Structures are given as structure tokens and as C-alpha cells.
Amino acid sequence: MSLPSDLKSNFPLLSQTINGHQIVYLDSAASSQKPDVVIEAMNNYYRTINANVHRGAYQIAAEATEAMEQARAKLATFIGAPSANEIVFTKNATESFNLIARSWGGQNLGPNDVVLISDMEHHANIVPWQILSAEKGFELRWIPLTPDGHLDLSQLDRLLNGVKMVSITAMSNVLGTLNPIREIADKAHSVGALMAVDGSQYVPHLPTNVVELGADLLCFTGHKMCGPTGIGVLWGRAEVLDAMPPFLGGGEMILDVRRDGFTPNELPHKFEAGTPPIAEIIGLGAAVDFLSSLGMSDVRQHEIDLTDYALRALTDRYGEEITIHGPSNASERGGVLSIQYRDVHPHDLSQVLDQRGICVRAGHHCAKPLMRELGVGATARASLYVYNDKSDVDALTESLAPAGELFAL
Amino acid sequence: MAGLEDLYKEIIIDHYRNPRNRGELDSPPAHKTEGFNPLCGDEVLLTFALKGEIIEELLISGQGCSISQASASMMSAAVQGKSIGEVRDLTRQFKAMMSIHEESIGADDPPPGDGHAFELGDLEALKGVVKFPVRIKCATLSWNTLLTGLDELEV
Structure with a gap:
């Protein structure tokens, strides 16, 4: 075919x-171009069912909520996620990485810990860790490259010493290199570390299955996969996301708010504070349909x-x-x-x-x-x-x- | 529609191929200042020696596109022998040609220039850059870097 x-x-x-x-x-x-079906899906949302989601009981609000949650389910299927509740909508892959660093890193990283990234990472998978490292004092360690542009994994066992999080791109945005994520994930897991993956250049271009990749967390963005700007995704294993504290606070991400505190909402809403980019989510859902049809x-x-x-x-x-x-x-x-x-x-x-x-x-x-x-x-x-x-x-x-x-x- | 010939004048290509005043002065005693264009990764390193208020010598190193390199080369030729005040005036004039108009340039409260208007000479060739807004930052990189260097002298 x-x-x-x-x-x-x-x-x-x-x-x-x-x-x-x-x-x-x-x-x-x-950034990729957008097919008619994506532009039409967003247009259609604004023309026919524009209403805030997860709030109103009236018909168009229910339809908007349904359309958004359908998009979430499509994304889960697209990347082989076991549950749609593991799909967290963010602004872009950069926000997804900041969410991981702030939420997981804020809770789990201290002076004796190490986060392992590589020399071919995008700034989105570097700077959030650097910002946090300045606060928490953990070490940011780098996997070097071979002359032909692959990750040099010859010293991986040594590099993994003391590592709590490995965060690596599945495909370099400069070299095009496809990295052996499964191999790295297995080694990361063997030392008790989590595996986060930058899928920004991978998910739009290759069949993706988070379980087969061995990832615990995956970040990618909508606008590189025929979808609109302003919408990204953080996928995480439910167990990992459940253990993480909220990132941004506000509406939607709570079950209850009292004078003495709040109770966070369940997944995925715990990480989706405020009114989401509804049209963009629906547009991304249409992009997934388009790519799936190809x-x-x-x-x-x-x-x-x-x-x-x-x-x-x-x-x-x-x-x-x-x-x-x-x-x-x-x-x-x-x-x-x-x-x-x-x-x-x-x-x-x-x-x-x-x-x-x-x-x-x-x-x-x-x-x-x-x-x-x-x-x-x-x-x-x-x-x-x-x-x-x-x-x-x-x-x-x-x-x-x-x-x-x-x-x- | 602006064509390439509006941007890449012969004299620009000449300064790009044969940059003037390349190199580094020993610093100290020379002053040293560095600039980056985060958009395209261009880097410029200026070293300059003052005699009183006069820029006696200025050398340029770093790397970048034809516009940033030609502009730096032309700037190096234009500022030698000028006073700091004159250089500020010339910079203001150059940036105005790039459609950047500022009440004050450089530091928050810079010393005023002497109010001279200069013949721009070769620098006029960069006028076409205005038609390519993305490239204005290339043309102004070395100038802004020099301003930063001069501002550092004032503190």
C-alpha cells in the first residue's frame, strides 16, 4: 500500500x-499543514456546538463535551494507550515536559538524584529540567552521541547509576535519528527509573504504541501531526499520573474546594486546569482520524x-x-x-x-x-x-x- | 514583492566575502562584548580599544549569515576613530534605517549622543533589509552588541 x-x-x-x-x-x-477535515472540524465546532465543556447540562454543552472526549479516546487508540483517562491535554509538548518536571520532579527529585537526557534533545526536554535542577540540586546527565548521529549507549549502564528519570526523544528533530526507546526503557526500569519519551517528531510519522515502547510518559504536540496549534498531549501510565500532584491549579482540576484546601479531580482532569482549548482538541481528533485513514x-x-x-x-x-x-x-x-x-x-x-x-x-x-x-x-x-x-x-x-x-x- | 537583489547588494556580498577588521584584541586591556541572535544561532564577539572617548580599534569575530557578517564588517569600518557619543548617534541612525526608532537605545538611561548626522556610506546598502523583517535582527546584531559593550563601560 x-x-x-x-x-x-x-x-x-x-x-x-x-x-x-x-x-x-x-x-x-x-509545524505541519492542516487538511480540510481538520479546519472544517474546528469551524463546525464554533458554528454549531460552541459551549464550555464538563459544565452545562444543555444540549450543545453536552455535545461539545462528547466531541472533546471522543477526541481523547481517538488519541488513546492512536498511541496504543490502555485508557483514554491517561491522555492529558496540554498546550504543547513543551508544557507536557514542564508538567512532568514540575509535578513528578518536584515531588521526587532531590540533591542526590539524577535525570538522564541526551545530547540530541530539544530545548523542551532540557530547560524544564535545568530550571528544576537549580531549585532541587539534582544532577542532569547527558547521553553522548556517536559520530554518525546515534545515541552512544556503550556506557549506558554506568550513566544510569543513581538515575530516577530517563527522558529521551524517540526521534531527533535535527538528525532524524530514531532511538531505541524500548532498549533504553528496559534498562531504565531495571534500575527503578521512569522512562519519559519526547514523541513530538515520532508520533506524527510512525505507528506508535506506548506499551511496546516501554514508556511511562510520552509528550507530543498536535500541530506537527496535521492538527492545530495550542494543543499538546501528555500520556502517562495511570499509576504514574495518579501518584503525581496537580500541576496548574484552578477550575476543572478539582473535585472539591474548601477554605482549608482542595481535593484534586480524577485523571485526566486533575491536570487540566481551566477551560481547555476545545476547538483545538476536536481539531486534533480530526487529525488523528485523517492519519488513521492513511x-x-x-x-x-x-x-x-x-x-x-x-x-x-x-x-x-x-x-x-x-x-x-x-x-x-x-x-x-x-x-x-x-x-x-x-x-x-x-x-x-x-x-x-x-x-x-x-x-x-x-x-x-x-x-x-x-x-x-x-x-x-x-x-x-x-x-x-x-x-x-x-x-x-x-x-x-x-x-x-x-x-x-x-x-x- | 521584494526580490533577492534588494537584499543582497554587491557591496554586502563583498563585505561578507572579505570581512574587514576580523580578529580579537587582547582583553584586557581591550573591552570585550558578545552578542547572540537566538533565532538563528548567530554569534558576534567584539573587542575594542578606547583612547579616551575615541574608539581607536575594533575587531570582530564570531559567525553568522551574510547580512549579520556584512553589517558587522561595515560597522567596524564606520566606528573606528569615532567618539562614544558619535557611535551612539550613528547606531541610532542605522537602527532608524532598519525602522527601529527608539527614544533611548542601549541602557535604561544612556548618555545622550552628540546629535550628529552621519553619511551612512556603505551602510546604505543594508537599507533593503527592511523589506525582509526576519533579517533585521541579523543586520542589527553587531550594533546592539556594541551598544551593550558601551553601556557596560558606563557602569
């Missing part, structure tokens, strides 16, 4: 032209094929002039291509590409420790998704040479 060839027609944004060129969107690792195995196969095509096309054309960071085998990586072309600065490269309607990200990709490891200040990153095809890759390949003529030193 493969993805429908006319998939672009489902994404209204992709029909426009930029600077006289058909848009070539290659920045889905930053089939995540086919999504993954499409991206392996296209990544393989891109790696070949770029290296065949440019040889020594181009460096593509991360694993060279498409089956070991996602469709994230961080490129150094000659000595053209990524900012200048992306400016030239923009003139041709090609959207790539230039910068440090919220992964400055990794940039230092790679010895670069920035990269230009092209990232692929369901709607991309060979013509997008060809446009990118064709456009590097003109940038080189202008800027190579």
Missing part, C-alpha cells in the same frame, strides 16, 4: 503560489521512500559539497534533513529557497547543545511529511546550486 498521490489536494494551503512558484513546504518538523504504516513507508530518494538525490548531485547530518540509512531515521551546503549560511540558503517558494527552516532548531556537538551554529533543515512528493525534493535539489553561486566564499 502507498499513500494517495493526490494528497496535496486535501491541504488548502499547499495550492497557493509564493513569489510566483507553487509552494514547496518542507518544514513539517516545525494508515501510519503507509505514512512511515512513504517517508522512508521519500527520505531515501532525497538522500540519494542530494548526495548524487552535490557529493562532497553537501553534508546531511544524521544516519545515512533512511530506515534508521525520519524525514528530517539537516543540511550544510558548501559554506553557505543556512539563513542565506533559506532566503534563496524562499524566493523559489521553498519553505525550509534555518537555525538551531531549539537544540543548541546538539549544534555545539555538531560544531555548527545553525543548519538548514528540510523535513518531509505525508503531502510531500518527489517533485518537492527535486525543487530543493535544484535550488541549492544557485545559492552556492551567490554565497559560497
Whole structure:
């Protein structure tokens, strides 16, 4: 099976032209485009059932609540979660990590403890721990990388000494590397540590099953998986989430409030203070339906094929002039291509590409420790998704040479 | 629609390919100040020597895109031999060209400049950056870094 060839027609944004060129969107690792069904689902919510959830007894309030809870159930199924009550809605993956750090970390971490992360983490899985570490005095320890952009797990047993939490990305947003989460989770569990996973680049692109991954906690965001911005997910094993104290306080997250205190609500509402982003949750539910209808195995196969095509096309054309960071085998990586072309600065490269309607990200990709490891200040990153095809890759390949003529030193 | 030729003037490419005043002075005695553009990871390190109120020498190191490097190179040429007050005036003028208008720049309560208006010369070539708002921060990085360095002298 493969993805429908006319998939672009489902994404209204992709029909426009930029600077006289058909848009070539290659920045889905930053944010994906939205299909009509997602835009319509949110539109429809506002036009027909807009009301606050978990409050009113009237019909549209009940319908809004039902639509939101259906979305929660869809997400649970999508990631293989045993229960919809384990799906906590947050603002984004960053908030999910802050929730874990503040709630679990605040309760469980002290001066003699260690949190183990890696050199390829996004700032979202670094800075919340650093902030907490400054308060609690625990050690933040880093798994190094191998030269070809994998985690160097040769010293993992030693690194795990004293560790209470391992928090690792399932797929690097810069290198595309897919990490052996199950192997790391098993080792983490063997020393009594919890395993948190950054699924921001993984869940949108590969079939995901939290039980098979061996994760205790999983963070991801809606807008990278055809859903809207402003909605993210924290999944956690019920036992883990139950033991964690509330994060934000306010409405919805309580069962009772008295002058002398409060009783927190049950899962998942304990972690969902205030009116949630209802339209966005419903939109994310529609995105899950859309991806499920494509089939995540086919999504993954499409991206392996296209990544393989891109790696070949770029290296065949440019040889020594181009460096593509991360694993060279498409089956070991996602469709994230961080490129150094000659000595053209990524900012200048992306400016030239923009003139041709090609959207790539230039910068440090919220992964400055990794940039230092790679010895670069920035990269230009092209990232692929369901709607991309060979013509997008060809446009990118064709456009590097003109940038080189202008800027190579 | 602004085209690439509005942004990448020949003289900008020249300063990018052949940056002026590259390097580092020994500090101390030279003053040293560092700036970052968190958006794109560009870094600039300025070292400068003062003789009284006059910037006698200023060298630049770091790395970045053509706009940030060319702007830094042009700035290094423009500020040598100017007084601190003149440099503040020139910076204000340059940032105004970048559509950044400030009552005060740099520190909360900076010493006033001397009110000079300068010929911008090569710096005029950066005017096109205004049409590319994302790149304004690239063009102003070295200038803001220098202001920070001058502010540090005042405290």
C-alpha cells in the first residue's frame, strides 16, 4: 500500500503560489499543514456546538463535551494507550515536559538524584529540567552521541547509576535519528527509573504504541501531526499520573474546594486546569482520524521512500559539497534533513529557497547543545511529511546550486 | 514583492566575502562584548580599544549569515576613530534605517549622543533589509552588541 498521490489536494494551503512558484513546504518538523477535515472540524465546532465543556447540562454543552472526549479516546487508540483517562491535554509538548518536571520532579527529585537526557534533545526536554535542577540540586546527565548521529549507549549502564528519570526523544528533530526507546526503557526500569519519551517528531510519522515502547510518559504536540496549534498531549501510565500532584491549579482540576484546601479531580482532569482549548482538541481528533485513514504504516513507508530518494538525490548531485547530518540509512531515521551546503549560511540558503517558494527552516532548531556537538551554529533543515512528493525534493535539489553561486566564499 | 537583489547588494556580498577588521584584541586591556541572535544561532564577539572617548580599534569575530557578517564588517569600518557619543548617534541612525526608532537605545538611561548626522556610506546598502523583517535582527546584531559593550563601560 502507498499513500494517495493526490494528497496535496486535501491541504488548502499547499495550492497557493509564493513569489510566483507553487509552494514547496518542507518544514513539517516545525509545524505541519492542516487538511480540510481538520479546519472544517474546528469551524463546525464554533458554528454549531460552541459551549464550555464538563459544565452545562444543555444540549450543545453536552455535545461539545462528547466531541472533546471522543477526541481523547481517538488519541488513546492512536498511541496504543490502555485508557483514554491517561491522555492529558496540554498546550504543547513543551508544557507536557514542564508538567512532568514540575509535578513528578518536584515531588521526587532531590540533591542526590539524577535525570538522564541526551545530547540530541530539544530545548523542551532540557530547560524544564535545568530550571528544576537549580531549585532541587539534582544532577542532569547527558547521553553522548556517536559520530554518525546515534545515541552512544556503550556506557549506558554506568550513566544510569543513581538515575530516577530517563527522558529521551524517540526521534531527533535535527538528525532524524530514531532511538531505541524500548532498549533504553528496559534498562531504565531495571534500575527503578521512569522512562519519559519526547514523541513530538515520532508520533506524527510512525505507528506508535506506548506499551511496546516501554514508556511511562510520552509528550507530543498536535500541530506537527496535521492538527492545530495550542494543543499538546501528555500520556502517562495511570499509576504514574495518579501518584503525581496537580500541576496548574484552578477550575476543572478539582473535585472539591474548601477554605482549608482542595481535593484534586480524577485523571485526566486533575491536570487540566481551566477551560481547555476545545476547538483545538476536536481539531486534533480530526487529525488523528485523517492519519488513521492513511494508515501510519503507509505514512512511515512513504517517508522512508521519500527520505531515501532525497538522500540519494542530494548526495548524487552535490557529493562532497553537501553534508546531511544524521544516519545515512533512511530506515534508521525520519524525514528530517539537516543540511550544510558548501559554506553557505543556512539563513542565506533559506532566503534563496524562499524566493523559489521553498519553505525550509534555518537555525538551531531549539537544540543548541546538539549544534555545539555538531560544531555548527545553525543548519538548514528540510523535513518531509505525508503531502510531500518527489517533485518537492527535486525543487530543493535544484535550488541549492544557485545559492552556492551567490554565497559560497 | 521584494526580490533577492534588494537584499543582497554587491557591496554586502563583498563585505561578507572579505570581512574587514576580523580578529580579537587582547582583553584586557581591550573591552570585550558578545552578542547572540537566538533565532538563528548567530554569534558576534567584539573587542575594542578606547583612547579616551575615541574608539581607536575594533575587531570582530564570531559567525553568522551574510547580512549579520556584512553589517558587522561595515560597522567596524564606520566606528573606528569615532567618539562614544558619535557611535551612539550613528547606531541610532542605522537602527532608524532598519525602522527601529527608539527614544533611548542601549541602557535604561544612556548618555545622550552628540546629535550628529552621519553619511551612512556603505551602510546604505543594508537599507533593503527592511523589506525582509526576519533579517533585521541579523543586520542589527553587531550594533546592539556594541551598544551593550558601551553601556557596560558606563557602569
